[in-house]
């Protein structure tokens with residue numbers, strides 16, 4: 504399987520006739536961060552559940568760390584780390600104790616676990632809180648502890664199901680920093696998310712999933728180029744100069760849908776960073792002074808809208824996350 508740590512081929516899952524996952528295929532290269540991006544209910548948790556051997560696929564196959572999830576689940580489990588959506592820590596114990604117990608349950612030698620704990624807590628920025636009971640931890644600290652804990656067995660791939668769900672913006676950023684640190688160290692990460700900014704910031708490649716199907720796959724840049732490109736705004740001294748530049752660009756075939764709005768030329772570009780210098784050269788050669796150049800790149804939400812006609816941003820979903828998380832963890836609302 505070469506450099507691929509996860510290979511899914513036509514994976515399927517039906518729950519009593521309802522097809523939650525309808526034949527998804529993807530490959531995750533070693534040392535990369537791979538994201539499954541989609542709205543609530545798209546089938547992300549079910550897909551990750553099949554990869555980590557907790558959900559039995561109804562069809563297709565998956566290899567994780569070189570082992571078939573159906574035929575050799577134990578070997579898969581030994582080679583992966585997992586962080587679930589809902590915390591699975593013991594809040595009466597300290598971070599250190601939670602790590603130690605997890606390592607021992609995993610069958611790792613006590614000495615090796617004790618050696619690794621400080622380094623892993625350092626990695627997630629919790630070393631100085633090692634001996635505090637988790638009761639005093641924030642949600643973000645617990646999530647980071649769970650990431651450290653999932654790394655104890657030096658997994659070939661770390662699975663994170665919605666790693667920042669329910670966290671406040673600052674706590675999310677800290678989790679992002681941890682994931683970026685893992686990527687720099689060459690740890691392979693597979694994550695699910697319904698946050699576009701998260702997928703865009705963290706992932707080398709993204710599979711966009713909707714209604715149990717992958718509707719697009721690629722690097723964030725490749726996905727955004729599906730939308731048709733960037734919008735470039737070039738502002739000159741006056742409308743007359745803008746008209747002149749627009750004519751010139753049309754002649755030279757630089758950009759598409761070229762129009763003029765006051766002193767500004769507006770055009771579409773497949774790849775603005777490459778086109779802009781050519782536009783500036785053309786303007787300079789014609790003796791036109793450019794005062795300002797701006798461009799906007801499409802977002803992953805634009806990609807989702809283009810592919811499905813719906814927006815990925817859905818406030819109701821966020822409210823549902825909040826409710827679900829608090830109900831699951833037994834925490835009181837408002838805390």
Ligand SMILES: Nc1ncnc2c1ncn2[C@@H]1O[C@H](COP(=O)(O)OP(=O)(O)OP(=O)(O)O)[C@@H](O)[C@H]1O
Nearest residue numbers: 518521523541542543544545546547548549550665
């Ligand atoms: N055990 C189950 N029995 C029946 N239906 C299920 C079960 N688990 C999930 N589903 C349904 O399968 C679909 C996909 O669920 P899944 O949890 O995989 O989605 P998701 O993309 O992870 O969304 P979320 O982040 O909200 O969990 C949903 O429609 C869900 O209601």
